[in-house]
Amino acid sequence: MTTSNEGSIPRGNTECEVCGYILNQTELMLQRVNETPVCKAQECRVVLDQKTTMSSVVFQSHLNFQRKLILEKREKKRKRERYVEEIKASEEKENNDLLRSALTNPKVPIDRSTQVLAIPSGLVEISLLKSSRVKRYREHLRRVITEAVQLNNASEVVQDQYFNAYQKSLDVDKRLSANPKLRVLSDKLCTLCQGGCCSEGGDHAYIRTVTIRRYMDSNPELTTEEIFDGYVSKLSDKTVDSSCINQTDKGCALPRVLRSDVCNGFYCDSLKSYQKDYVTSDATPVLVIQRANTNWNRFDPDVENHIVNVEVIERG
Numbered sequence: 001m002t003t004s005n006e007g008s009i010p011r012g013n014t015e016c017e018v019c020g021y022i023l024n025q026t027e028l029m030l031q032r033v034n035e036t037p038v039c040k041a042q043e044c045r046v047v048l049d050q051k052t053t054m055s056s057v058v059f060q061s062h063l064n065f066q067r068k069l070i071l072e073k074r075e076k077k078r079k080r081e082r083y084v085e086e087i088k089a090s091e092e093k094e095n096n097d098l099l100r101s102a103l104t105n106p107k108v109p110i111d112r113s114t115q116v117l118a119i120p121s122g123l124v125e126i127s128l129l130k131s132s133r134v135k136r137y138r139e140h141l142r143r144v145i146t147e148a149v150q151l152n153n154a155s156e157v158v159q160d161q162y163f164n165a166y167q168k169s170l171d172v173d174k175r176l177s178a179n180p181k182l183r184v185l186s187d188k189l190c191t192l193c194q195g196g197c198c199s200e201g202g203d204h205a206y207i208r209t210v211t212i213r214r215y216m217d218s219n220p221e222l223t224t225e226e227i228f229d230g231y232v233s234k235l236s237d238k239t240v241d242s243s244c245i246n247q248t249d250k251g252c253a254l255p256r257v258l259r260s261d262v263c264n265g266f267y268c269d270s271l272k273s274y275q276k277d278y279v280t281s282d283a284t285p286v287l288v289i290q291r292a293n294t295n296w297n298r299f300d301p302d303v304e305n306h307i308v309n310v311e312v313i314e315r316g
């Protein structure tokens with residue numbers, strides 16, 4: 001039985017000294033007697049840790065300022081979350097209304113088991129490829145090729161946030177190879193979308209050291225110059241504005257074998273969940289609802305997410 005006060009619940013002080021959050025039972029249990037109450041948020045703990053490094057007057061003014069910042073940041077985050085939920089709910093309602101209305105139209109070849117698949121849109125404005133973009137792309141390629149050539153093989157590349165991309169791309173390929181109809185349908189959807197997920201490819205196209213090193217491992221006869229030229233030669237004279245340098249009006253200019261693992265393994269959430277739940281025996285067409293936003297700016301308040309296209313796509 002505990003006889004000391006250590007570990008017992010402090011009375012009175014139940015709010016975080018920094019943000020004012022009311023501590024829950026678990027947090028109170030972890031609080032020691034005479035310890036200034038603080039919630040589990042790292043930002044609050046960091047502020048409180050500074051108490052011993054300042055005079056009480058200076059700390060009080062620091063605390064007030066940091067409290068204001070923390071509360072403002074949290075409010076902003078809450079607003080953003082509410083906004084995202086509102087967008088999701090209103091789009092879902094609009095999609096369901098559209099499905100219901102399509103079901104009552106005898107000319108639309110769908111039935112009650114038809115699934116709605118919402119996809120974004122790629123950017124479509126085409127213009128002449130700027131020399132400044134080519135310069136940046138060439139520099140990027142030079143850098144990753146130089147890094148790749150210093151390694152013996154792809155397994156030596158330092159792991160980063162895209163480390164799982166290769167395995168993901170293999171898994172995706174395996175799943176699609178086992179379901180050729182699903183591959184055809186996925187390709188149809190991506191063609192319709194025109195690269196809604198490519199808009200962040202910029203002048204790097206997600207080509208990384210590991211992309212190049214893996215390509216070198218599979219093609220040991222190629223020199224670094226040949227690899228560099230192989231990439232640069234695929235650039236089109238005209239590209240999609242503000243999108244990946246390899247995105248053209250006919251899709252990606254890079255053959256799959258030159259693309260990054262990120263590109264080869266990526267499907268947007270909507271397509272990914274459709275692929276995951278795909279049942280081979282089900283032949284019901286899909287009702288595709290395409291919106292104006294790209295895959296990345298759906299929740300950008302400046303972007304209009306209106307419906308730009310509705311199509312019934314046959315499976316396979």
Ligand code: SF4
Binds near residue numbers: 193198267268
């Ligand atoms: S994966 Fe999704 S966002 Fe990317 S091109 Fe295909 S449908 Fe569009």
Ligand code: SF4
Binds near residue numbers: 199245253260
């Ligand atoms: S390299 Fe191709 S697939 Fe990858 S982002 Fe660019 S256009 Fe899209």
Ligand SMILES: [Zn+2]
Binds near residue numbers: 021
């Ligand atoms: Zn707090």
